[in-house]
Amino acid sequence: MRRYHSGRDFTRAHSIAELAHLARRRLPHFAWEYLEGGAEEEHTLARNRQGFADIGLAPRTLVPCSTTHTGRTLFGRDLPLPMAIGPTGYNAMLYRDADIHLARAATERGLPFTLSTVSTSSLEEVVQAVPEVNLWFQLYCLRSAQVQESLLARAEAVGCSTLLLTSDAVVLGNREWDRRNFSQPRQLSWRNKFDVLAHPRWMLQALWPKGMPSMGNLQPYLPAEQRTAAGAAHFIGAQMDTALDWDALARLRDRWQGRLLLKGVLHPADAEQAVALGLDGLVISNHGGRQLDGAPASIDCLPAIAAVAQGKLSLLLDSGVRRGSDILKACALGADAVLLGRATLYGVAVGGQAGAGHALDVLARELRLALALLGQPNLAQLDRHWLNTRL
Numbered sequence: 001m002r003r004y005h006s007g008r009d010f011t012r013a014h015s016i017a018e019l020a021h022l023a024r025r026r027l028p029h030f031a032w033e034y035l036e037g038g039a040e041e042e043h044t045l046a047r048n049r050q051g052f053a054d055i056g057l058a059p060r061t062l063v064p065c066s067t068t069h070t071g072r073t074l075f076g077r078d079l080p081l082p083m084a085i086g087p088t089g090y091n092a093m094l095y096r097d098a099d100i101h102l103a104r105a106a107t108e109r110g111l112p113f114t115l116s117t118v119s120t121s122s123l124e125e126v127v128q129a130v131p132e133v134n135l136w137f138q139l140y141c142l143r144s145a146q147v148q149e150s151l152l153a154r155a156e157a158v159g160c161s162t163l164l165l166t167s168d169a170v171v172l173g174n175r176e177w178d179r180r181n182f183s184q185p186r187q188l189s190w191r192n193k194f195d196v197l198a199h200p201r202w203m204l205q206a207l208w209p210k211g212m213p214s215m216g217n218l219q220p221y222l223p224a225e226q227r228t229a230a231g232a233a234h235f236i237g238a239q240m241d242t243a244l245d246w247d248a249l250a251r252l253r254d255r256w257q258g259r260l261l262l263k264g265v266l267h268p269a270d271a272e273q274a275v276a277l278g279l280d281g282l283v284i285s286n287h288g289g290r291q292l293d294g295a296p297a298s299i300d301c302l303p304a305i306a307a308v309a310q311g312k313l314s315l316l317l318d319s320g321v322r323r324g325s326d327i328l329k330a331c332a333l334g335a336d337a338v339l340l341g342r343a344t345l346y347g348v349a350v351g352g353q354a355g356a357g358h359a360l361d362v363l364a365r366e367l368r369l370a371l372a373l374l375g376q377p378n379l380a381q382l383d384r385h386w387l388n389t390r391l
């Protein structure tokens with residue numbers, strides 16, 4: 001058991017795990033469970049970390065390593081690091097205006113930021129606050145063609161370059177903590193209301209002065225009396241299109257002129273279909289273990305998917321990335337970059353923009369160090385020969 005420092009100063013957190021420790025202390029229990037929890041027994045959640053742990057490294061020695069190269073060209077843009085902030089909904093429950101803080105932290109470091117359909121800040125608010133953001137938008141396929149078209153048009157109007165269609169959450173995973181904590185959608189149970197009172201710093205940072213945040217992107221589609229968090233949660237629950245299939249994705253391919261990625265792929269046969277449809281990329285993801293418990297770790301699925309997709313699609317990977325060496329392993333197995341979910345959420349929860357930036361800097365520092373220690377200072381030269389793995 002590690003002993004982390006006991007203060008509140010997040011800049012002294014040496015790792016993502018230490019930021020998580022601080023976030024857990026700062027947040028009321030319901031918000032911490034929302035951030036950290038997985039589905040059912042959390043087997044997949046645990047497997048995501050184990051998958052990375054099971055991959056060994058094969059270092060070489062006597063290799064000069066005073067300079068490391070971590071750059072990547074992704075979708076025609078040079079990134080200083082092979083990472084982007086992935087889509088997470090309802091971020092302002094962790095820290096007021098968290099989407100904007102995350103977007104600023106990513107932009108300061110030359111990295112893309114992905115806004116969720118169910119974000120708390122809207123597309124327009126993010127772009128107004130961070131005009132230079134490299135903004136990606138995550139779409140949940142919705143039953144109402146008009147609402148979906150309106151979201152796409154808004155994403156285009158604010159200059160989103162890249163659209164991620166999430167396919168693994170058309171029905172919500174079995175998250176018992178969610179049902180336990182809320183007596184009705186977004187209505188806290190009494191036990192949790194008392195717990196909130198025991199966290200005045202969080203109340204000041206997240207709730208004050210407007211109360212529970214609502215979902216910014218959905219506001220134009222909600223009746224006036226339902227523009228609350230509860231109203232938005234009800235709306236999105238009813239709107240999820242459970243009929244989503246490959247034909248719907250083909251129609252979206254025709255409609256969306258920008259880059260289109262499918263998020264939630266774990267099987268090489270699905271990657272083959274994505275190639276046939278002319279998609280630009282995939283996100284190999286199990287939604288951070290929040291959907292199907294028992295699904296494999298994303299990292300375990302990467303080699304087979306890379307074998308069918310490489311050269312034809314860009315490959316991103318998420319779920320369980322907590323160390324620079326995880327990013328190194330993903331790149332060695334064929335990923336172009338990783339998406340960060342909880343890693344940057346821990347940061348934003350403890351320190352807004354600076355906290356999210358600290359999480360990104362911790363991962364960047366660890367990645368450079370791992371490359372130097374491995375004896376391969378250039379990320380672009382990595383392949384599976386640098387790994388000790390049966391994958």
Ligand SMILES: Cc1cc2nc3c(=O)[nH]c(=O)nc-3n(C[C@H](O)[C@H](O)[C@H](O)COP(=O)(O)O)c2cc1C
Pocket residue numbers: 034035036048086087088089090116117118138166263285286287288289290318319320321339340341342343
């Ligand atoms: C609190 C939370 C909210 C999320 N919300 C969304 C979302 O709105 N849309 C989506 O496509 N994925 C969502 N995800 C999944 C993430 O995009 C990503 O796949 C996952 O967090 C990666 O796992 P990791 O957090 O263990 O790195 C969410 C994840 C978390 C933890």
